[in-house]
Amino acid sequence: MPEFLETPIEYLKGVGPSKADALKLDLGIFTFGDLLKHYPFRYVDRSKIYRVSEIDPDFAFVQVRGQFVGMGMVGEGRGKRFVAEFSDGENSLEAVWFQGASWIANKIFPNKTYVLFGKPNLFGKTLNMAHPEVMLWEDFKKEQVAGLQPVYSTTEKLKKKSLDSRGIQKLVYNLISDSFFQAPEYLPPQLIADLKMMNRKEMYRHVHFPSDEEQNRKAVFRVKFEEFFFTQLRMLQVKGLRKQAYKGIAFPRIGEYFNGFYQNHLPFELTEAQKRVVKEIRADMGSGKQMNRLLQGDVGSGKTIVAFLCMLIAIDNDCQASLMAPTEILATQHYEGIRELAEPLGIEIGLLTGSTPKSERKKLFEALKSGELKILIGTHALIEDTVQFQRLGLAVIDEQHRFGVQQRAKLWTKDAEVPHVLVMTATPIPRTLSMTIYGDLDVSIINELPVGRKPISTSHRLESSRLRVYGFMKEQIALGRQVYVVYPLIEESEKLDYQNLMDGYEHMLQEFPRPQYEVSIVHGRMRSDDKEAEMQRFKQGVTQIMVATSVIEVGVNVPNASVMVIESAEKFGLSQLHQLRGRVGRGSEQSYCILMSGNKLSREARMRLDAMVHTNNGFEIAELDLKLRGPGDIDGLKQSGLSTLKLADLSKDGEILRMSRISAEKLISEDPALLKPEHQPLSVQLKKNFKGSDWSRVS
Ligand code: ADP
Numbered sequence: 024m025p026e027f028l029e030t031p032i033e034y035l036k037g038v039g040p041s042k043a044d045a046l047k048l049d050l051g052i053f054t055f056g057d058l059l060k061h062y063p064f065r066y067v068d069r070s071k072i073y074r075v076s077e078i079d080p081d082f083a084f085v086q087v088r089g090q091f092v093g094m095g096m097v098g099e100g101r102g103k104r105f106v107a108e109f110s111d112g113e114n115s116l117e118a119v120w121f122q123g124a125s126w127i128a129n130k131i132f133p134n135k136t137y138v139l140f141g142k143p144n145l146f147g148k149t150l151n152m153a154h155p156e157v158m159l160w161e162d163f164k165k166e167q168v169a170g171l172q173p174v175y176s177t178t179e180k181l182k183k184k185s186l187d188s189r190g191i192q193k194l195v196y197n198l199i200s201d202s203f204f205q206a207p208e209y210l211p212p213q214l215i216a217d218l219k220m221m222n223r224k225e226m227y228r229h230v231h232f233p234s235d236e237e238q239n240r241k242a243v244f245r246v247k248f249e250e251f252f253f254t255q256l257r258m259l260q261v262k263g264l265r266k267q268a269y270k271g272i273a274f275p276r277i278g279e280y281f282n283g284f285y286q287n288h289l290p291f292e293l294t295e296a297q298k299r300v301v302k303e304i305r306a307d308m309g310s311g312k313q314m315n316r317l318l319q320g321d322v323g324s325g326k327t328i329v330a331f332l333c334m335l336i337a338i339d340n341d342c343q344a345s346l347m348a349p350t351e352i353l354a355t356q357h358y359e360g361i362r363e364l365a366e367p368l369g370i371e372i373g374l375l376t377g378s379t380p381k382s383e384r385k386k387l388f389e390a391l392k393s394g395e396l397k398i399l400i401g402t403h404a405l406i407e408d409t410v411q412f413q414r415l416g417l418a419v420i421d422e423q424h425r426f427g428v429q430q431r432a433k434l435w436t437k438d439a440e441v442p443h444v445l446v447m448t449a450t451p452i453p454r455t456l457s458m459t460i461y462g463d464l465d466v467s468i469i470n471e472l473p474v475g476r477k478p479i480s481t482s483h484r485l486e487s488s489r490l491r492v493y494g495f496m497k498e499q500i501a502l503g504r505q506v507y508v509v510y511p512l513i514e515e516s517e518k519l520d521y522q523n524l525m526d527g528y529e530h531m532l533q534e535f536p537r538p539q540y541e542v543s544i545v546h547g548r549m550r551s552d553d554k555e556a557e558m559q560r561f562k563q564g565v566t567q568i569m570v571a572t573s574v575i576e577v578g579v580n581v582p583n584a585s586v587m588v589i590e591s592a593e594k595f596g597l598s599q600l601h602q603l604r605g606r607v608g609r610g611s612e613q614s615y616c617i618l619m620s621g622n623k624l625s626r627e628a629r630m631r632l633d634a635m636v637h638t639n640n641g642f643e644i645a646e647l648d649l650k651l652r653g654p655g656d657i658d659g660l661k662q663s664g665l666s667t668l669k670l671a672d673l674s675k676d677g678e679i680l681r682m683s684r685i686s687a688e689k690l691i692s693e694d695p696a697l698l699k700p701e702h703q704p705l706s707v708q709l710k711k712n713f714k715g716s717d718w719s720r721v722s
């Protein structure tokens with residue numbers, strides 16, 4: 024016999040075949056359990072019954088008890104309505120229906136006592152309620168409506184089948200008051216005791232029909248906790264299993280490549296943070312277990328040199344290394360930077376992108392197979408089946424958020440030996456998110472910029488200051504600096520964006536005429552070799568101004584560029600603005616970021632721009648971004664299983680997430696495979712929750 028909560032929804036009292044179909048189709052409710060997980064999105068307090076004289080029309084909802092003392096149709100045409108006078112014995116108000124008049128007229132009777140529930144309005148001097156909920160006082164008492172009442176989301180189609188919020192409430196009530204209702208506990212008794220949680224059955228009861236606010240708070244806590252807890256458990260389990268299953272290549276040696284470079288060729292003193300991170304990675308790669316590590320560091324914090332040092336460790340241990348970047352421009356830039364670093368060591372490096380010619384490819388593949396080529400840098404092209412390393416020891420992935428988890432996995436699944444994986448991201452991620460999206464990875468953080476960097480000065484300017492902004496750009500160019508001017512790119516209106524960009528470019532050509540100035544342009548519609556050529560011209564200082572879309576968002580490195588002008592800055596997200604700003608401030612000169620916007624700004628846009636002006640700290644920006652935007656469109660969330668959160672909210676429930684993480688860690692460290700008898704129900708539930716999702720190959 025299936026568990027009670029797995030009973031198909033059509034077996035519930037009050038649900039016929041037609042309602043069942045609608046529930047399945049519209050709300051994805053197939054079983055009793057699904058219905059219980061259709062949580063209310065808010066509650067209304069129905070503990071109080073008001074006297075008419077107490078009602079303030081500003082109240083959101085009120086309920087009054089009394090009798091109908093007169094009723095009838097009023098008005099003509101579109102103003103035609105059914106009005107019933109409702110008296111509490113002393114004063115009265117009007118209940119008004121614009122639709123369904125005959126239905127309601129047949130439903131209410133004089134001399135019977137009702138409870139009206141709805142939003143009060145003042146119409147002239149008369150208090151009224153449009154389309155109130157009407158309930159017989161007897162039923163009100165019987166159904167225990169008093170107290171906090173759940174409000175459920177529903178759809179138009181369901182409403183037509185009497186499944187409005189109230190209708191759904193009735194179903195949930197039928198379920199919970201069913202004498203067979205049971206919700207077997209699956210959380211370990213110890214955990215429940217430690218966190219003083221209510222049991223599962225109480226949880227369902229008080230999340231839907233709380234007896235008071237305190238019980239409701241406890242129930243909601245447990246729902247949120249569970250939503251996080253299962254994902255955390257799953258991640259930690261996957262991480263543990265992976266560590267067991269894949270031995271990983273031990274890198275015991277720190278040899279002449281690493282030491283030689285470190286002692287003789289390091290172009291600058293590493294920051295303390297860089298040193299610490301290199302140590303963490305070195306220890307991890309030396310452990311004999313496969314490394315899966317996320318390297319977080321704000322733009323310009325110097326992740327590339329860290330990656331390079333790690334590659335040298337791989338090479339010291341007779342392995343090869345790869346670096347994958349999300350775009351061709353970035354791959355090329357990495358290639359050039361790393362080639363320069365590797366040059367004095369005599370290490371051979373290759374570049375593989377979509378536009379690498381066939382003959383070149385053939386040579387690359389041969390050198391790769393023979394082990395002659397030590398480092399291969401490239402785009403997605405790296406994960407094609409034709410790419411065979413002799414022995415890949417370290418796979419570095421830059422700007423992870425652009426790659427899917429599957430792609431991460433693909434990098435190594437084709438080899439028998441599993442390389443260490445280092446994922447680098449310049450998008451600082453709030454702790455709550457990194458715990459979830461990257462919960463299966465270890466994390467290293469570079470939380471310090473190289474010395475001598477002056478903080479970028481950011482300002483917000485309106486259209487009226489445009490000429491002054493140009494004047495400032497000219498001053499900077501006269502000092503030998505270079506300038507980016509960036510236009511928004513929004514996919515839905517690609518044509519329009521392109522038009523804006525081209526108009527802007529024309530405008531720049533007029534304001535900054537030849538021969539005194541040279542202006543570059545890069546955008547998504549250009550062929551990649553043209554793009555590349557333009558980037559090079561800017562990099563070499565042939566052009567002073569680079570007009571671009573957010574194509575240049577990630578990673579481009581031109582230390583001489585000191586001004587970033589962002590047009591229509593209000594159209595960019597906060598993280599994106601911060602990324603763009605990171606393109607300047609890479610040299611020792613004072614750098615500037617100028618946010619241009621229209622006069623009319625939404626409250627949120629203003630908060631974004633203000634935040635940019637007030638802080639340079641990527642982690643602060645990321646936290647605020649999460650608060651403003653919510654986690655909805657952050658890549659990687661889907662794979663993490665967290666897109667299914669119902670009550671928990673990553674931007675608000677960070678503390679509960681933290682607790683769930685700690686509890687999950689404790690549990691997994693005591694019983695990694697959840698084999699102890701008291702963990703059996705949990706283990707079964709965990710498998711149910713993640714049925715069909717293949718996580719085992721992540722990273
Ligand atoms: P990101 O973390 O954004 O990838 P990069 O690795 O591109 O940053 O480094 C940004 C710039 O800072 C580069 O020009 C790099 O050479 C330089 N850099 C990195 N580390 C240091 C350091 N410790 N001292 C001085 N300059 C550094």
Ligand code: MG
Binds near residue numbers: 326327421578
């Ligand atoms: Mg970088």
